[in-house]
Amino acid sequence: MVHLNQNACTIQIVGVGGQGALTVSKIIGAAAIEKDQQIVVSEIHGMAQRGGVVQTTIRLGDTISPLPFSSDITVLVGFEPLEAYRAKQEITSETVVLVSTDPIRPISVSSMGQTYPEIDSILEEIGKHTDCLFSLSSKEKALEAGDERVKNVVMLGALVGTETLPFTYDEMKRAVEASVPPKALEANLKAFDLGYNEVHDKK
Amino acid sequence: MHPLLEDKPGKKILVLGNEAITRAAIEAGVTVAATYPGTPSSEIGNTLHKIAKEAGMYFEFSTNEKVAFETAAAAAVAGVRAFSFMKHVGLNVAADAFMTLAYTGVRGGFVILTADDPGCHSSQNEQDNRYFAKMSGVPMVEPSSPEEARKMMHYAYEISEKFEEPVLFRTTTRMNHVRGVIELGEIRPPSERVHFEKDPGRFVTIPSNARKRHLVLLDLIPRMRDEAEVSPFNRVVVPEKMNTTGDIRLGLITSGVSFNYVMEVLNNIDLGVQVRVLKLGMTAPLPEDLISEFCLENDLVLTIEEGEAYLEEFTKTILKERNIPTQVLGKRDGHFPIPNEYNPDIVLKGITSALDSIGRKVDVPETEKVDWDGSIPEPPRPPVLCPGCPHRGTYFALKRATKGKAVYPTDIGCYTLGIMPPQSVGDVLICMGSSAGSAGGLSRVVDEPVIAFMGDSTFFHTGIPPLVNAVHNGHDFVLNIMDNSTTAMTGHQPHPGLPIDGLGDPAIAISIEKVCKGLGVQFVKTVNPLNIKETQKAFEEAMAFKGTSVVITKSPCALLLDRNLRKAGKKRVKYTVDQEKCRKCDVCTKTFACPAFYKIGDDHYIDPDQCFSCGVCEQVCPFGAMGPIPEGGE
Numbered sequence: 001m002v003h004l005n006q007n008a009c010t011i012q013i014v015g016v017g018g019q020g021a022l023t024v025s026k027i028i029g030a031a032a033i034e035k036d037q038q039i040v041v042s043e044i045h046g047m048a049q050r051g052g053v054v055q056t057t058i059r060l061g062d063t064i065s066p067l068p069f070s071s072d073i074t075v076l077v078g079f080e081p082l083e084a085y086r087a088k089q090e091i092t093s094e095t096v097v098l099v100s101t102d103p104i105r106p107i108s109v110s111s112m113g114q115t116y117p118e119i120d121s122i123l124e125e126i127g128k129h130t131d132c133l134f135s136l137s138s139k140e141k142a143l144e145a146g147d148e149r150v151k152n153v154v155m156l157g158a159l160v161g162t163e164t165l166p167f168t169y170d171e172m173k174r175a176v177e178a179s180v181p182p183k184a185l186e187a188n189l190k191a192f193d194l195g196y197n198e199v200h201d202k203k
Numbered sequence: 204m205h206p207l208l209e210d211k212p213g214k215k216i217l218v219l220g221n222e223a224i225t226r227a228a229i230e231a232g233v234t235v236a237a238t239y240p241g242t243p244s245s246e247i248g249n250t251l252h253k254i255a256k257e258a259g260m261y262f263e264f265s266t267n268e269k270v271a272f273e274t275a276a277a278a279a280v281a282g283v284r285a286f287s288f289m290k291h292v293g294l295n296v297a298a299d300a301f302m303t304l305a306y307t308g309v310r311g312g313f314v315i316l317t318a319d320d321p322g323c324h325s326s327q328n329e330q331d332n333r334y335f336a337k338m339s340g341v342p343m344v345e346p347s348s349p350e351e352a353r354k355m356m357h358y359a360y361e362i363s364e365k366f367e368e369p370v371l372f373r374t375t376t377r378m379n380h381v382r383g384v385i386e387l388g389e390i391r392p393p394s395e396r397v398h399f400e401k402d403p404g405r406f407v408t409i410p411s412n413a414r415k416r417h418l419v420l421l422d423l424i425p426r427m428r429d430e431a432e433v434s435p436f437n438r439v440v441v442p443e444k445m446n447t448t449g450d451i452r453l454g455l456i457t458s459g460v461s462f463n464y465v466m467e468v469l470n471n472i473d474l475g476v477q478v479r480v481l482k483l484g485m486t487a488p489l490p491e492d493l494i495s496e497f498c499l500e501n502d503l504v505l506t507i508e509e510g511e512a513y514l515e516e517f518t519k520t521i522l523k524e525r526n527i528p529t530q531v532l533g534k535r536d537g538h539f540p541i542p543n544e545y546n547p548d549i550v551l552k553g554i555t556s557a558l559d560s561i562g563r564k565v566d567v568p569e570t571e572k573v574d575w576d577g578s579i580p581e582p583p584r585p586p587v588l589c590p591g592c593p594h595r596g597t598y599f600a601l602k603r604a605t606k607g608k609a610v611y612p613t614d615i616g617c618y619t620l621g622i623m624p625p626q627s628v629g630d631v632l633i634c635m636g637s638s639a640g641s642a643g644g645l646s647r648v649v650d651e652p653v654i655a656f657m658g659d660s661t662f663f664h665t666g667i668p669p670l671v672n673a674v675h676n677g678h679d680f681v682l683n684i685m686d687n688s689t690t691a692m693t694g695h696q697p698h699p700g701l702p703i704d705g706l707g708d709p710a711i712a713i714s715i716e717k718v719c720k721g722l723g724v725q726f727v728k729t730v731n732p733l734n735i736k737e738t739q740k741a742f743e744e745a746m747a748f749k750g751t752s753v754v755i756t757k758s759p760c761a762l763l764l765d766r767n768l769r770k771a772g773k774k775r776v777k778y779t780v781d782q783e784k785c786r787k788c789d790v791c792t793k794t795f796a797c798p799a800f801y802k803i804g805d806d807h808y809i810d811p812d813q814c815f816s817c818g819v820c821e822q823v824c825p826f827g828a829m830g831p832i833p834e835g836g837e
Contacts, residue, residue, distance in 0.1 A: 002571055004547075005471045016584065025382065029217035033384060039217065040348075041382035044324060050620065051798060052586035064348065065467035066381045066460070067546040071570035086581060092571045105810075106584035111796035112624065114582035121579050129573045 002094040004069045007062035009166055011159070014055055014087045015079030016104050020152030021056045023179075027156060028058055031167050031175035042066035051107065053083060060166055075164045077155060079138070080104050085122045088129070096162050097130050098199070099123065100138040100155055134158065134199045141194040147184070150191035157195025163203065169196060205254045214387045220379045221246035223349035224288075224316065224372075227356030229258045231312070232391035233286045235278035236262045237271035237705075239664060240693035241290030242325040243379040244318035248288070248705075249694055256706045259393045263705035264696050267635075267664040268293035272300045272315065276369070279313035280406055283394040284360055288316035288372075291332045292634065296665065298335070304369055305339040306416035307406050311394070312360035313369040320376050321509045322544035327615070327634060329542065331510035336371045336487035340420050342427050343371040343487035344436065345459040349383035355436060355484060357388070362485075366427055368420075371487070375509060377460045377544065428488040436484025437493055442469040449476040451563065454501030454529075455554075456494065456514055458483040460545070461507050467547040468554060474565050476558070489517050498522055498529040505557050506533040509545050532557045587620060590799040591761035591815025593732045594618045594685055598626040599795055599823065600738035601654065601683070604746065609652045612641035614666075616658035617692045617760075618685050625796050629656070636665025643669065643678040652746050653680035660690035660698040662715060667722070673751040674723045681745045682753045684715055685732075687760040695763055719753045726752035733758050735822040761815045775816040776831045780807045784828035795823045 011028070013021045025041045032039035042057040059068060071092055078084020078099040091097060101119050108114045127133045136158060138151040145154070153176065159165065160172045167175075173192060180188045206216055207226045218226070225247050228236060236255065238248040248264060255262035261278075265271035268289040275287035287297075294301065294317045301315065317335070320326040336343035344359050346352035352374070359370040404412055431437060441447070446469050453476045457465050462482050469478055481497045483489070498504050498518065506515035515533035522529060532538050538560070539545075539553040555565040588595050598621050613619055613629035614637060622629035631641045642655035657666050662684050670682060690696040697703045697710075704710040719727045726748040730741045738756060745752040768775060778799075787805045791797075797820060799813035809820070809829070820829040 004568060004570065005467065026217070029382060033215055033217055039382075039384065041217075042377060043219075043380050043382070044376075050586035050589060050617065051584070053584050062470070063467060065463040065547060066377055067464065069467070069471075069547045069551070069570070082582070082584070085579070086584075088573070088575055091573060093573075105801055106582055107587045107623075107796065107798050108582040108584070110798060110801040111792040115580050116582060117579040125575075125579055129575070 002092045003072045003074070005063060005072050008068070008072070009060045009074045009164060010068045010072050011058040011075045011077060011165070012055070012073045012087065012090060013058070013077045013079060014053065014083040016083065017050065017052055017054050019054070019079040021054055021079060024152050024156050025056050025058050027172070027175050027179045030179050031172050032060060034175065035167065035171060037166060038062065040064060040066050053086070075159065075162060077159055079152070079155060081119050081122050082106070082116065085117070085126065088126065091126065091130050093129065093131055095130050096132040096164050097126055097134070098155070098158055098162060099126070099133070099135045100151070101135050102137055102139040134162065134202060136195070136198045138195070141198065142191055145187045145190035145194055147187040150184070150187050153188045153191040154195035157192035158199040161196040161199030161203070205257070207250065208254055208257055209387065210390055212387055212389045215384050216387065217382055217384050218349060219246055220349045220352055220374065220381050220383070222250055223353045223383070223385045224356060225250045226385065226387065227353040228286050229260065230388045230390050231357055231360045232284050232393050233260055234283040234393040235275050236260055236286040237265045237274040238288050239265055239268045239271050239293060240690050240696045241293050241318070242693055243320055243376040244288050244290050244316060245693040246379070247316070248696060252696065252705055252707065261706070264698065266699055268296040269300055272297035276300060276304050276309065276313060279309035279311040279369070280307070281311065281399050282397045283311040285311060285313045286316070289318070290326065291317050291319040291330055292326060292328065294332055294335055296635070301335065302339050303408055305341045306408060306413055306420055308367040309363065309369055310367060312363035314356065314359045314363060314372050315369055316372040316374060318374050318376070318379050319510070322376065324376050327632070329510070331513060332373055333486060333513045334511070340424055341369050341371050341487070342366065342430070342485065343373055344484055345373045345486050346378060346484065347459055347462045349381065350385045351484070352378065353385050353388065358436065362430060366423055368423065368427070373459070375460055424488055428491065431485045431488055431490040432492050434485040434490070437490055438482055439497065440480040440482050442478055444470055445473045446476065446478040451476040451503065452501045453478045453558070454481065454497055454504040455507055456481045456483065456497070456504060456518060457507040458486050458514065459509065461509055461550065464545050464547045464550040465507055468551045472551060472567060474554065474558065476563065483514070486514070489514070491521050494518055495521055495525055495527055498527055498531065501529060503557070503561060504529055504531045505538070505554060506531065507539060507550055507553065511541060530561070532560065536560070585623060587623060587798055588617065589761050589815070590797050590813045591765070591817040592617070593687055593756065593758035593761070593817070594621065595626070595795065595797065596732040596735060596817065596819045597683065597685055597738060597756040598628055599819070600732065600735045601742050602626070602628070603739045604742035605652065605654065609654050610645055610649050612638040612645060612653065612655045614638040614657045614661050616661055618656050618658060621656070625794055635661055636669060639666055639669035639673060639682055642680040642682065643673050643676065646678045646680040655680060655682045657682060657684050659684060659686040659688065659700050659715060663699045667718065670719065670724070670751070671722050678751055679749060680751060681742065682751065684753060684755045686715055686755050686757040689760050689763055691760045691762070695760070715755055724751055724753050726750070727755070729755040729757050731758055732756035733817050733819055735819060761817065765815060777811040777814045777816060778809050778818070778820055778829060779832045780809055781828045781830065782806060784826050786826050788825065790825055791820060791823055791829065795820065
C-alpha cells in the first residue's frame with residue numbers, strides 16, 4: 001500500500017514564479033468542469049514573482065482536501081529540474097515523475113558561488129526512487145511549437161501523456177482550446193501534441 | 204464580460220476562494236467596498252479594481268485598513284451593504300474602529316473579511332483573529348471551501364442585518380488561495396443613495412451613549428448565540444465509507460480548512476471507532492447547546508483547529524460549567540500543534556495520538572519512506588529583488604555612502620528582501636510603517652547613523668505620523684522613501700501617490716516630496732536610484748544633515764515598467780559583459796548581484812532573457828566591462 005487515498009489523483013507542480021503553472025491548473029480545471037469531475041486546487045502565491053519557489057497542488061476525484069497526505073502524490077511535475085529534486089520527499093515508488101530539464105539558476109548559484117547540480121545526476125537520483133520517470137526539454141519543444149512561452153502547455157501535454165489523469169487526450173485538448181486566447185491557439189495545440197507524443201510514445 | 208459579473212445563475216465556474224468571495228459580494232448587492240492590499244486577501248481588491256465599476260459598486264484602495272474599515276462601516280451605518288477586507292494584521296490597524304462599531308452596530312449589512320495566514324506564507328505573524336470576534340462581541344463565520352464561502356457571504360449579510368451588527372468573515376490562506384467550483388447565484392443590484400436617518404444616541408459614542416450601547420450589545424449576544432445553535436452552517440457530518448461503527452464514539456469538533464483535512468482522514472483511514480464530526484461555520488458566538496449535546500453523545504471529543512485553542516477552551520469551559528463528563532482533548536493536551544498550517548498528516552497524527560492516550564492503538568497503513576542520500580547539491584532558491592529592480596540600485600548606492608556603518612530599520616514591501624546578501628540591509632522590522640518610528644528610538648541610543656527604509660504605499664499607509672513625530676521631536680536619522688510608483692509586493696495596486704483610483708478613474712496624485720516638505724522636513728531630496736553617483740551623493744548629504752532628513756529614491760517597479768513596454772510593443776536594450784575588459788574581480792556578483800548575472804568557471808555573463816536593461820551594472824563594474832549590447836552585436 002503506497003497511497004492512503006486511492007480514489008483521488010493528486011498532481012503536484014513545482015517550479016519557479018512565472019513559469020505558467022497557474023494556466024495549467026486553469027486548463028485542467030476547465031476539463032474537470034466539462035466532465036463534472038470534482039477538483040480542488042491549492043496555490044502558494046507568496047513571493048512567486050520574485051524568483052521564489054512555486055507549488056501548485058491539483059486534486060481530482062474523491063476528495064475535498066486541498067492538501068493531500070504526503071504519501072499521496074500521483075504525479076510530480078517539475079517545471080524546473082532543481083525544484084523537482086527539492087520536492088523529492090514527496091515521491092513514492094508509485095509516483096510518476098515528469099521533469100523539464102531546462103534549469104533556471106537561483107541567486108545562490110548566480111551570485112553566491114553555489115553549484116547547480118548536473119541535470120543528469122538529478123534525473124539519476126530521482127530515477128532511483130520511482131519506477132516511472134519522464135524528462136524532456138520543454139523549452140526545446142516550445143520553440144519547435146513556435147513560441148517559447150508555451151513551455152507550460154508542453155508540460156501539460158506530457159502530463160496527459162503519462163495517462164495518470166482522469167482525462168483523455170481529446171478531453172484535455174478541448175480544454176486547451178477553450179482556455180487559451182485564439183491568437184495563441186496554434187502554438188499551444190502544437191505544444192500540447194509535442195509534449196504528449198514525447199511522453200506517450202515512451203510509455 | 205468578466206466571468207464574475209455574468210448574470211447566469213446556476214452556471215459552474217472554477218475560481219479562487221478570493222474570487223468566490225468577490226462574486227458573492229456582487230451577488231449580495233454590496234454598494235461600498237474598501238481595502239488596503241494584503242496577502243492572502245489581495246486578489247479580492249485586484250478583482251474589484253477591474254470590475255466594481257461595471258457592477259455599480261463603489262470600491263476604493265484606502266490609505267490603510269483603518270480608513271478602509273471606517274469608509275465601509277459608515278456606508279453600512281447609513282443603511283447600505285458594505286464590505287471591508289484585509290489581511291489578519293490589517294485588522295490590528297482597523298481594531299480601534301472595529302471594537303467600537305460593535306457597540307453602535309450598523310443598519311445595512313457589513314461584512315469584514317480577515318484573511319489569516321497560519322504558517323506565515325506572506326506575513327510577519329500567524330495571529331488567530333477569531334479572538335477579535337470574542338473580544339468585540341461581533342458574530343463570526345468561517346468557510347471551508349470557495350462555494351461555502353460564496354454561500355456564507357450571503358448568510359453573513361443576512362445575520363448582519365438581522366442583528367444590526369457587523370459580521371467578521373474569517374478565512375485562512377488555504378481558503379483564499381484554493382481553487383474550487385462555485386455555482387453562480389442571482390445578483391442583487393447595489394443600493395441607490397439613501398437618506399441618512401439621524402440617531403446620535405446610537406452612533407455618537409460619547410461615554411453616556413457608549414455605556415448604553417454596550418448593554419445593547421450584551422443583550423444581543425444571547426440572541427446571536429441562539430442563531431448559532433440553529434445556523435445551517437453548524438452541522439453534524441457523519442462519514443459514509445468507514446469509521447461508522449465501533450465500541451467507542453469519537454466526536455471531532457472542527458471549523459474552516461481543518462474540516463477538509465479531517466474528512467480526508469475519515470474517508471481514507473479506518474480508526475476503528477465510530478466517528479461523528481461537528482462542523483462549525485458560525486464560530487462566534489459559539490453554540491453552547493449544540494456543542495454540549497454533541498459532547499454528551501460521544502465518549503471522547505477532539506477539537507481540531509489551526510491556530511490557538513479557540514474551540515477547545517470554549518468547549519472545555521462549557522462542559523465544566525454543565526458538569527458534562529466527556530473528555531475533550533486538543534492542543535492543551537499536546538495532541539495538536541498551535542503553530543503552522545495543518546494538513547491531513549498532522550490531523551491524522553493528532554487523532555492517533557489522542558486515541559493512543561486513552562489506550563486505543565490505530566493501525567495506520569505503512570507508507571513508504573524514501574531514503575535519500577542527499578549526495579548532490581541543492582542550492583536554495585530564496586525570493587530576491589527582480590532584475591532591474593530600482594531598490595537594488597538604492598541599496599548599492601547607500602552602502603557606498605554608509606561604508607557599511609549604519610543601523611537600518613526597514614519596513615514591509617519588496618524592499619524587505621534587502622536583508623538578503625549581498626545587500627544585507629535591514630536590522631529591525633515589526634509592522635507596516637514601523638521603520639520611521641523605530642528609527643526615532645534607535646537614533647537616540649545607537650552610536651552609528653540610522654537609515655530607515657519605507658515604500659511609497661507604506662508611507663501613505665502608516666508612515667506619515669512617525670515622520671511628523673520625528674520632525675517635531677528632532678530625531679536625527681535618514682528616512683529613505685523608496686518610491687516605485689505602485690504597491691508592488693501585493694500585486695501592483697494603485698495608492699494615493701498615483702493618478703488613478705480603485706475604480707480605475709483619474710485621481711489626484713499626492714506628491715510624497717510635497718507632503719514631507721509640508722510636514723516640516725528640512726532636508727528632502729528626490730533622486731533616481733538607477734543613477735548610482737547621484738543617489739550616493741544624496742545619501743551622503745542626508746547623513747551629514749542634523750535632524751530628520753528624507754531621500755526619495757524614485758523609479759518605477761521593473762515588473763510594471765516591463766509590462767508597459769511590452770504593451771507598447773517596445774524592445775529594450777540588453778546588457779552584456781565584454782570578456783576582454785572583464786578582470787574577473789567579482790565586484791558585480793559580490794556587491795550588486797543582479798539575478799541576470801551568472802558565471803561559467805571564472806567568466807561572467809548576463810542572461811539576456813533576465814536582463815531588464817536598468818543599466819546599473821554599467822556603473823557598478825570598475826573596469827567598464829558591462830554595457831549595452833552594441834547594435835547588431837552578439
